[in-house]
Amino acid sequence: MSALNILSGGAAQGLVASLAPKFKALTGFDIEGEFGAVGAMAGKLRAAAPADIVVLTAAIIADLARENLVVSASISDIGLVETAVAVRAGDSPVSVKDAAALRDALLASDAIFVPDTVASTAGIHVAKVLSQLDIADDVAARLRVFPNGATAMRHLAETDAVRPIGCTQSTEIISTPGVILSGSLPPGCELSTMYAAAVTTRADNARQAQRLIDLLTDADQRELRIRAGFLGGGK
Incomplete structure (x- = not known):
């Protein structure tokens, strides 16, 4: 069976999955590979893991181009992804309209589900926001850290915590059954990250x-990208 090998940030997993049937119809290829924290995926490419295509933050892909690990001419922006707050389906949405409301919501939770705070885009930012809000020590014992946002959201959906909350990229929230998007991070705490795709040099x-890449960025797929949580980008 022919398969395209992908290394991708978890933010793009839902979008890639939604386009996989069309891609197979066009090329005869399935899509296989890994989705996870962008730093970890870039590390795998640097360690010579087999990959035909990478979908990562634009900043990381620019680094990979300088390292001659991706083909510079192939780099294409897919769209911006916001970091956002999630709640378990059936729970009441939480207010995150400003930094004070976000702080209150985090302090009121008994479990906070987040991706890797060292290697993932959203996780690194969550750690920064907790420090910025001066609650990092207060909530440290409540953090539930997972390798990527999709895994964190699956655990949020299944938790028996009383007042759980999650924070990761909006695309990972949207694509996970059992959780709902409660709101993007407020001004002063927000993060919008451009994601891009590139063909690897190997x-x-x-x-x-x-x-x-053409399919991911095609103007005809704009509505699909928006539903998946990507803003702007594309052709």
Whole structure:
């Protein structure tokens, strides 16, 4: 069976999955690989893990281009992804209209589900926001840290905590059954991250990788990108 090998940030997993049937119809290729914290995925590429295409933050892809690990001419922006707050389906939404409301919501929770605070875009930012709000020590014991946002959201959906909350990228919240988007992080705490795709310099299936990039960024897929949580970007 022919397959395109992908290394991708978790933010793009839902979008890639939604386009996989169309991609297979166009190319005959399935899509296989890994989705996780962007730092970890970049590390795998640097360690020579097989990959035809990467979908990571634009900043990391720019670094990979300088390291001659991706083809510079193939780099294409997909769209901006906001870091946001999630609650378990069935729970009341929490107010995150400003920094004070976000602080109150985090302090009121008994479990806070987040992605890797060292290697993931959202996790690094969450750690920064907790320090900025001066509550890092107060909530440290309540943090539930997972390798990526999608895993964190799955655990949020299944938790038996009384007042759980989650914080990761909006795309990961939207694509996870059992959780709902409660709101983007407020002004002063917000983060919008541009994601991009590129063909790797060691790709075995470079032509098909470019086809997937074209599909991910096609103007005809704009509404699909928006529903998946991507803003702007594309062709």
